[in-house]
Amino acid sequence: MNSFPRFVRPALLALALGALFGTALRADSPAATLEAANRAYTYGSYEESAKLLQELIGTNGYSAPLCFNLGNAEERAGHPGQAILNYERARYLAPADRDINHNLQLARKQAGLEPNSYRWWEVALRLVYPVVGYLVIAGLLVILGAVVGSVIAGRNQLPGLRTVFRAIIFTGIPICLFLGFIELSAIGFTDRIEGVIVANKEAVLRLSPFESAEKVGTIPEGELVTVEQRHNNYYRVEGRDHHYGWVQAKEIEPVIAGSF
Amino acid sequence: MKAFPFFSTGTRRLACIALLTALATAPAFAAATLRQQIDPPEASVGDQVTISYTLQNGNNVNFNLPPVDGLQVAGAGTQSQIAINNMTVTSSFVKTFIVVPTKPGNLTIPAFDITMPDGQVLHTQAMKLHVVTAGTAPAPSSQFNQGAANPQIPRPYNPPFNPNGPVVMPPGAPQGQPDDTATSSSNLSVPMDKDGRPAKVFMIATPKTTDAYVGETIPMRIEFYIRMDVNAQQDSLPTIIGSDFLMNNLSTRPGEDEVVLMNEPYQRDTWVTAISAPKSGDFPFQMKRDTYWAKSTGNGMNDPWGGLFFNRPQLMHQPIGSNQMTFHVHSLPEDKKPANFSGAIGDLKVTGTAEPSAVSVGEPVTLHFEVSGEGNFDYVKCPTLTADPAWKSYTPTAKTEYLDESRTQGVKRFEQAVIPQKNGRLALPDASFSYFNPTTKQYVTVPIHLPAIEVNGNAPTVASTAPAAGPDDAVAPDAPEPKANDLLPNRLELGTLHPRFNPVYRQSWFLALQGGLALLVLAAIALSLRRLRSPDTARLRTDEALRRKTIHAEEDAMTAAVRRNDATAFFLAARHAVQLHLGSQWRLKPEAITLAEIRERDPSLASALEPLFQQADEVIYSGGAGTNLNLAEWEQRVRREYLQLQPVHS
Numbered sequence: 001m002n003s004f005p006r007f008v009r010p011a012l013l014a015l016a017l018g019a020l021f022g023t024a025l026r027a028d029s030p031a032a033t034l035e036a037a038n039r040a041y042t043y044g045s046y047e048e049s050a051k052l053l054q055e056l057i058g059t060n061g062y063s064a065p066l067c068f069n070l071g072n073a074e075e076r077a078g079h080p081g082q083a084i085l086n087y088e089r090a091r092y093l094a095p096a097d098r099d100i101n102h103n104l105q106l107a108r109k110q111a112g113l114e115p116n117s118y119r120w121w122e123v124a125l126r127l128v129y130p131v132v133g134y135l136v137i138a139g140l141l142v143i144l145g146a147v148v149g150s151v152i153a154g155r156n157q158l159p160g161l162r163t164v165f166r167a168i169i170f171t172g173i174p175i176c177l178f179l180g181f182i183e184l185s186a187i188g189f190t191d192r193i194e195g196v197i198v199a200n201k202e203a204v205l206r207l208s209p210f211e212s213a214e215k216v217g218t219i220p221e222g223e224l225v226t227v228e229q230r231h232n233n234y235y236r237v238e239g240r241d242h243h244y245g246w247v248q249a250k251e252i253e254p255v256i257a258g259s260f
Numbered sequence: 261m262k263a264f265p266f267f268s269t270g271t272r273r274l275a276c277i278a279l280l281t282a283l284a285t286a287p288a289f290a291a292a293t294l295r296q297q298i299d300p301p302e303a304s305v306g307d308q309v310t311i312s313y314t315l316q317n318g319n320n321v322n323f324n325l326p327p328v329d330g331l332q333v334a335g336a337g338t339q340s341q342i343a344i345n346n347m348t349v350t351s352s353f354v355k356t357f358i359v360v361p362t363k364p365g366n367l368t369i370p371a372f373d374i375t376m377p378d379g380q381v382l383h384t385q386a387m388k389l390h391v392v393t394a395g396t397a398p399a400p401s402s403q404f405n406q407g408a409a410n411p412q413i414p415r416p417y418n419p420p421f422n423p424n425g426p427v428v429m430p431p432g433a434p435q436g437q438p439d440d441t442a443t444s445s446s447n448l449s450v451p452m453d454k455d456g457r458p459a460k461v462f463m464i465a466t467p468k469t470t471d472a473y474v475g476e477t478i479p480m481r482i483e484f485y486i487r488m489d490v491n492a493q494q495d496s497l498p499t500i501i502g503s504d505f506l507m508n509n510l511s512t513r514p515g516e517d518e519v520v521l522m523n524e525p526y527q528r529d530t531w532v533t534a535i536s537a538p539k540s541g542d543f544p545f546q547m548k549r550d551t552y553w554a555k556s557t558g559n560g561m562n563d564p565w566g567g568l569f570f571n572r573p574q575l576m577h578q579p580i581g582s583n584q585m586t587f588h589v590h591s592l593p594e595d596k597k598p599a600n601f602s603g604a605i606g607d608l609k610v611t612g613t614a615e616p617s618a619v620s621v622g623e624p625v626t627l628h629f630e631v632s633g634e635g636n637f638d639y640v641k642c643p644t645l646t647a648d649p650a651w652k653s654y655t656p657t658a659k660t661e662y663l664d665e666s667r668t669q670g671v672k673r674f675e676q677a678v679i680p681q682k683n684g685r686l687a688l689p690d691a692s693f694s695y696f697n698p699t700t701k702q703y704v705t706v707p708i709h710l711p712a713i714e715v716n717g718n719a720p721t722v723a724s725t726a727p728a729a730g731p732d733d734a735v736a737p738d739a740p741e742p743k744a745n746d747l748l749p750n751r752l753e754l755g756t757l758h759p760r761f762n763p764v765y766r767q768s769w770f771l772a773l774q775g776g777l778a779l780l781v782l783a784a785i786a787l788s789l790r791r792l793r794s795p796d797t798a799r800l801r802t803d804e805a806l807r808r809k810t811i812h813a814e815e816d817a818m819t820a821a822v823r824r825n826d827a828t829a830f831f832l833a834a835r836h837a838v839q840l841h842l843g844s845q846w847r848l849k850p851e852a853i854t855l856a857e858i859r860e861r862d863p864s865l866a867s868a869l870e871p872l873f874q875q876a877d878e879v880i881y882s883g884g885a886g887t888n889l890n891l892a893e894w895e896q897r898v899r900r901e902y903l904q905l906q907p908v909h910s
Contacts, residue, residue, distance in 0.1 A: 044649025
């Protein structure tokens with residue numbers, strides 16, 4: 001170090017400090033934006049808070065806390081449909097979070113909707129499906145390895161090792177089948193393409209996907225529906241009362257963003 | 261109420277009657293004198309004025325005030341007093357009139373004569389009353405307003421509420437009362453029995469008004485009179501007949517006193533309460549009270565104890581009704597009804613303060629509101645605050661202190677916490693209170709000016725719970741119980757960000773990996789199953805490998821035997837190698853491969869192998885002795901010819 005010129009050490013130190021504080025003080029960092037959104041919410045600027053959170057999600061992605069906060073801001077701003085949509089997204093990401101469920105049910109109640117809390121097994125499925133998927137992958141790898149190992153042991157006249165591999169194979173196969181069944185069940189539950197009505201007050205349900213089609217009912221703002229198919233600018237949905245109809249695409253937002 | 265009025269109270273009442281009888285007879289021996297008084301001599305329009313005439317040594321006499329324009333008689337009462345000084349009995353009879361001036365000016369109660377029962381005539385003098393308009397303070401009075409301040413003056417029948425009210429006495433006989441009513445010259449009238457005496461028991465309800473609004477509380481005095489010589493007892497409270505009115509709870513123990521009406525001593529029970537009507541319209545009003553009468557008493561003829569146990573009265577239950585009246589209940593006007601009107605009706609005043617004057621952000625400021633006056637305090641709610649994002653308000657608490665027995669006058673105090681949400685000198689939210697004034701028949705909205713508060717410190721924390729960031733988060737077991745009707749606060753952390761909302765199972769790599777692995781495993785399993793289904797083939801394959809290995813071993817053994825020049829070992833190894841070779845081709849055990857077997861299956865092959873088998877038998881059976889064989893040449897023949905032969909498959 002003594003061989004460095006005198007100015008090198010201070011320059012390196014200045015560079016390091018600049019990098020450190022420059023990163024921390026960036027006004028557009030996600031943490032700073034979240035803080036600004038929360039401050040706006042606290043001071044009653046709910047529209048501003050919602051806008052900041054939407055920008056944050058658009059830039060950095062979704063998370064349960066961000067969706068939860070956005071739901072709060074939309075609810076306070078008087079947009080129950082958007083509020084319920086974001087609470088649903090937050091619940092999708094964190095199905096066991098009681099705070100999210102509380103605010104979601106409260107927003108639904110204030111919107112005049114029936115509660116739709118998850119049952120225990122629904123929460124369990126939502127919680128275990130990623131773990132089960134990875135477990136299935138791991139199990140298949142183990143079984144495959146055991147098959148290869150068993151062959152090698154056979155060729156090398158290693159009957160003891162071959163027996164161990166065979167035990168692994170015949171134990172792993174039923175376990176993987178069971179886990180795969182659970183995973184398929186979870187996917188069946190979670191992979192429903194659901195959407196939330198975000199139209200102002202209510203969405204018109206039509207018999208066919210045309211503006212001139214007969215009106216068969218309405219779905220209130222904030223209601224959760226299952227999307228069956230799409231035709232041009234209309235989605236065919238199934239309401240909670242199991243009535244089918246077509247609603248305009250602009251009046252519904254998917255819970256899983258981009259799933260429509 | 262006395263528990264046993266037929267013994268203790270009855271005896272006391274009989275003694276009182278005897279005393280009054282003596283009082284009635286004693287003055288007959290002395291001349292009566294008259295003394296009169298007006299109090300106060302100056303009053304405002306609507307005020308009560310008491311005019312009393314005291315007859316010393318006078319007997320009970322009935323007289324009335326002469327009519328005076330601008331003066332209305334609101335009530336009258338009598339009282340007899342007796343005093344014994346140095347064995348000298350003196351008595352007095354006091355008749356009191358409650359009058360109410362109805363217009364300003366100097367009024368004169370003219371002189372009139374009172375004719376005593378014995379024919380004596382007493383001359384009253386004219387009295388003057390100066391009446392000023394309402395709101396002008398008259399000269400201060402040293403006397404009472406309701407008959408309680410001066411013990412020398414009897415407490416008259418005194419309807420304290422709304423002397424100009426439409427009803428102060430029953431228009432008809434109360435229920436269960438005698439069928440005629442004697443009306444005195446004043447407004448006070450006492451129901452009469454058939455025997456000409458004042459009614460034994462009666463009840464009078466006196467409301468402040470009979471013209472009210474829905475929800476307005478109307479003060480009411482209820483007086484229950486029991487003649488002293490009547491054995492009657494009550495074990496209930498007065499109630500309203502019907503369901504058109506609501507009444508405050510009566511105190512179980514009424515005010516009790518004794519009065520003399522029409523020369524009859526009465527015990528009077530008094531309640532002061534308030535009623536209200538929940539709906540508009542004209543509704544009849546009457547009260548009743550259950551009363552037990554002593555119809556008769558046992559004569560004790562069959563009582564060996566001289567009537568000690570069987571001289572009990574026979575009771576008869578009889579409800580006593582009050583005077584009847586009709587209330588006119590109006591709906592509150594819808595026009596100009598304030599948005600924050602909570603149903604409060606009356607004449608109310610509102611004040612508001614705040615403390616402390618300086619706080620930090622997040623610390624509460626307590627607002628104190630006080631609503632006082634006369635009204636229906638059950639409907640008095642906390643003054644409303646305008647929405648202000650700079651302040652977060654909480655639910656107020658209330659406490660009511662009533663200042664009168666009817667619970668219509670009082671003070672209701674509210675405390676409400678508000679919390680500043682930012683720094684600076686903040687004006688508190690505007691507060692206001694609205695009520696309906698039945699006098700002016702208008703809604704009144706009172707603005708409440710609250711001071712500005714100095715707020716220091718930092719912004720408050722907006723979240724309070726630990727996060728649950730993503731689908732891989734477990735349930736937060738210690739999450740706080742959420743409030744029932746409020747949104748839970750924002751989270752402070754970003755959580756686990758997911759650039760794409762799609763779950764992992766919807767991503768192609770995840771599915772492809774699982775599918776590929778599953779296919780591999782399935783393939784391996786299928787192969788295993790196939791192998792399991794073909795056990796001979798598998799075994800043969802295993803045996804083939806073993807044979808090949810053994811052939812190589814036998815070839816090595818041949819080489820070693822050549823090197824040792826051991827003919828026996830050589831031919832044993834060579835023959836076994838050929839047996840292994842053919843056995844694997846024909847799927848037979850090596851031991852089964854003999855020259856005869858070979859000849860049977862492939863005669864040409866047998867011819868080719870016959871020299872090897874014969875030479876091998878010769879050497880082996882001879883023990884290898886006497887042989888002079890070129891083993892190296894034989895080894896070459898075995899390797900190149902015999903082990904390369906391909907038999908015919910059969």
